[in-house]
Amino acid sequence: MPADAIREDICHFLTSRRARLTPKQAGLPDFGGRRQVSGLRRSEVAQLAAISVEYYTRLERGNVGGVSEEILGSLAAALQLDDVERAHLAALVRAANAPHRAADRGGATSHVRDSLQQILDAMTGAAAFVRNAHLDVLATNRLARALYADALDTDDQPPNLARFVFRDPRARSFYRDWNGIAHDAVGSLRTQAARTPGNTDLADLIDELATQSGEFAMRWDAHDVEYYRSGRQLFHHPAVGDLDLDYDALEIPADPGLTIVTYTLALNSPYAAAFLQLRQRDAAPEATRPGAS
Structure with missing residues (x-):
């Protein structure tokens, strides 16, 4: 920048x-x-x-x-x-x-260690995925693939959650609080842009979204910033219906820039039956990374 x-x-x-x-x-x-x-x-x-x-x-x-x-x-x-x-x-x-630095095109981590994938796979009762600071989804477990099937169903690899939120019409029904997730996505990207001002990959993503989405451009111009840390996300899954899940974003000290995001069901939740249906949905065992077939 x-x-x-x-x-x-x-x-x-x-x-x-x-x-x-x-x-x-x-x-x-x-x-x-x-x-x-x-x-x-x-x-x-x-x-x-x-x-x-x-x-x-x-x-x-x-x-x-x-x-x-x-x-x-x-x-x-x-x-x-x-x-x-x-x-x-x-x-x-x-x-x-800071002193002037050359632009850095490799601004976001894109590699996920095998041990991180093993951690995801061990989380059988939670939907979990690894994302980088650009909101690229780099690895998932089976339950996350069932939950985020629409977001992962894209020709863009790796799938990017900001693109899904602002460019895929399915996102507006998938997120029952679409305004909230849109605010969080833009705020997360703006926070990262300030941390890595020479990151041209991130600048390209922001330019793409601002050009192709008036909603993104409007929110970007508001200069709001956000960390996606913990809370409750309201989904409407096309196969199982409404789901209210608790989320936690866990940064990985050994892999700066990578975060494990988990979604779990609260105790005594009225959405237990829908969550059970989600867990029972078919997902190929090898389809743990976005784009796997």
Whole structure:
């Protein structure tokens, strides 16, 4: 990512974060009357962060050379950034201040060790797959193949979950909370883009999705960031019906960039019968990797 693009990302991120805060939310007096900006003014952010308006204006323009962690912490507190947003801002600042590096086309891990596949196969009561930071699905177990059959049914190899969400019409019925998963997918990719600014493979994927999906482009322009960590995902499987499953995303320290995602059924879940049906569906034993036949 060129230096100008990184500065532009910093500008849009800070601008969007102050635009969502009202004076009341920030604990500032609101004297009424018509405001010419949505959210906080620059002067109000500067006041909250205990810095000058001129310095904040410089930061918002992406000129972050020499900014201290203390100033970034004050700014994050003033804008009420959550942990993910704080980490994202720090990553953008690191990228802006890093020496120029050549573009790195091999930005995402694509190899899965045999022992990881063995771990997946041992999870007989959970749907589990390994994905990389680009949301490519690199390996699955049998139950994940049954759950994600539509997403894995693609000519694109490896299958990519962001492409499925934004380019495959089946995704809107498969995810009962499509808006939520769309937000998470875009937020995950934007987080990764800040971490690896020279990753041209990721830039190509983002350009493709932004060009071919107006929904993706709109969400990308919102500059929201997200980590897909844990929660409950609401599915509508075409064969077994509704399923509410708990998910956990487990990063793999030995394989930076790879994450095991598991889906399990909560105790006493009303979806036990549907989950049992899913487990009983046919899946060829050798079809453990996306694209296997």
